[in-house]
Amino acid sequence: MKLLASLLIAVPALAQALSSPDGQLQVDVSVNAEQQLVYTVQRAGQPVLLASRLGLVLEQGDFANGLKLVAASPVKAHREQYTLAAGKKSRVDYRANEQRFTVANAAGQQLILTLRASNDGLALRYTVDGPGRKQFKDELTSFAFPADARAWLQPMAVAKTGYSRVNPSYEEHYQMGVAVGTPSPMPAGWVFPALFRSGANWVALTEAGMDGRFHASRLQAASTGGIYRIGLPDPLEVFTGGHLLADVNGPLTTPWRVLAIGPLKTVMESTLGTDLAAPAVPFDKARLKPGHASWSWALLKDGATVFDEQKRFIDYAADMHWNYTLVDAEWDRQIGDAQMKALADYGRTKNIGLLAWYNSAGDWNDTPQTPRSKLLTRADRAREFARMKAIGVAGLKVDFFGGDGASMQAYYVDLLKESAAAGLLMNFHGATLPRGWSRTYPHLMTAEAVRGLEFTTFTQEDQDAVATHAAMLPFTRNLFDPMDFTPMVFGDIPNIKRTTRNGFELAESVLFLSGIQHYAETPEGMATVPAYVKGLLRELPRHWDEVRFLDGEPGKFVVLARRAGKQWFIAGLNADDTLREIQLDLAWLGKRQGQLITDGAGEREFTEAQLAAPAAQLTLAPHGGFVARFR
Structure with a gap:
């Protein structure tokens, strides 16, 4: 375990702030009075996350308590451009501001917290450098939501339950719009992605950057006071004879904890879940054929x-x-x-x-x-x-x-x-x-x-x-x-x-x-x-180039537009038992006419019509939907 170099100068115990490129998102990091590493998140001046814990516990070192913030790197711009064979966008331009914070524990061991703030959210991960074995024991990362926040969450099935003991397979129904703090009906917790509404902002939590050396996480079942904590897999969730938690020689770096943050449109169009993944390995392009x-x-x-x-x-x-x-x-x-x-x-x-x-x-x-x-x-x-x-x-x-x-x-x-x-x-x-x-x-x-x-x-x-x-x-x-x-x-x-x-x-x-x-x-x-x-x-189309979120509410209805080349396809569905009127702003399509296919008079019938930009009003049948195509 590498000891903190003596020439590092202690940073005053004041919050260190990192902002997104557009200045709308702000993350504040500090060591609190209990000598714990914490962070808060605001967007457009409104609280998104209240003071939430950060930190790790390894068998070889405790980075949960007795911490001191000793260094904060200069903020640097981070940019990656990449392509996706199967995704909401074919070409992605990811931009963020990045900062690294170094904390020391009472033994002088160091933990590096890396933060990235982008216009559509936040990502964080931990690194413990140096030679020797690093055995993961626990993670303190939490997400503290205001009391009036709501959640849309899928329970995590208990290991070795279900058909032929195949769980967990992320195959449960969602709890929709529940108050934060509602415990999971299954003791194994909640799966990622987890969706929350905090004031005017939405938050989608997930993780990325999984390279096969770290276990996958979830949210713990209990979230008293609206505080959600990273949870660990069940001891039964292992390859035969294999280990449960991360155990590496040399530096240990955790997966990214990813938070897409903003209005629902921002979250729905975000690519943070792939932005924080590693670049693509080589693959024969002649064989790479979505369809x-x-x-x-x-x-x-x-x-x-x-x-x-x-x-x-x-x-x-x-x-x-x-x-x-x-x-x-x-x-x-x-x-x-x-x-x-x-x-x-x-x-x-x-x-x-x-x-x-x-x-x-x-x-x-x-x-x-x-x-x-x-x-x-x-x-x-x-x-x-x-x-x-x-x-x-x-x-x-x-x-x-x-x-x-x-x-x-x-x-x-x-x-x-x-x-x-x-x-x-x-x-x-x-x-x-x-x-x-x-x-x-x-x-x-x-x-x-x-x-x-x-x-x-x-x-x-x-x-x-x-x-x-x-x-x-x-x-x-x-x-x-x-x-x-x-x-x-x-x-x-x-x-x-x-x-x-x-x-x-x-x-x-x-x-x-x-x-x-x-x-x-x-x-x-x-x-x-x-x-x-x-x-x-x-x-x-076999793959898509762009996405636009047009309207929707989780579990109620959704309308998305997807582009492939010069064509746009707009699709929507209504989960309610009653008719739903939707008004679509299609000004970005100019004055194009589109083919509309939607429900006919009977449940098994279709009807075809024209849909005209720049604005359109549609009536969706109960449990009905539509697809519109603009060439």
């Missing part, structure tokens, strides 16, 4: 994972001008390598890539689906990746992971690094929140980490709740990271009464971001829709 996929399992389940049915879904994808067909669980037993190669060869004749499902599991859950336990070691992965490339598979969907411990995070990163080297696209299911990995590993096309459409095919209760759930996701789970919700059903769901209208289902195709969008609808269901709906879905 759309057909997928039989959503409505037809395991029985459809057979050669003839998958060939039919390849034909379906080709007819829809999509890019991929996903062959799900049990393909190894119900199709086999030889016929998988035949499918891949047939897909190439139709310009359709094949995606293959794998079970990640070792002994951390009891899932029986195969292929299973084929990716556990580097040698295993090298063999399977070579096998998939020989068959002609374009990418893998890897399912049923084991939580958020450091060793499980290392497993994710090993899969990402090695699949990148092999030129295979990746999709994680039964998985953790990606936390910006889609920037670092551009071939990570998508990840589940959501209570997706498949749950609405299991129980009527989930179907009844899906409208408000879907209206939450753009504000939280899908805010920064691609999400494999597997949207869109126009026909019937076996044994379930669908509660959303067709316009709502269509809107999800634009509202939900996923590098590969796996559509749940079957050829039979797609055959029921008008030609103009099929035409839109055939021509939907």
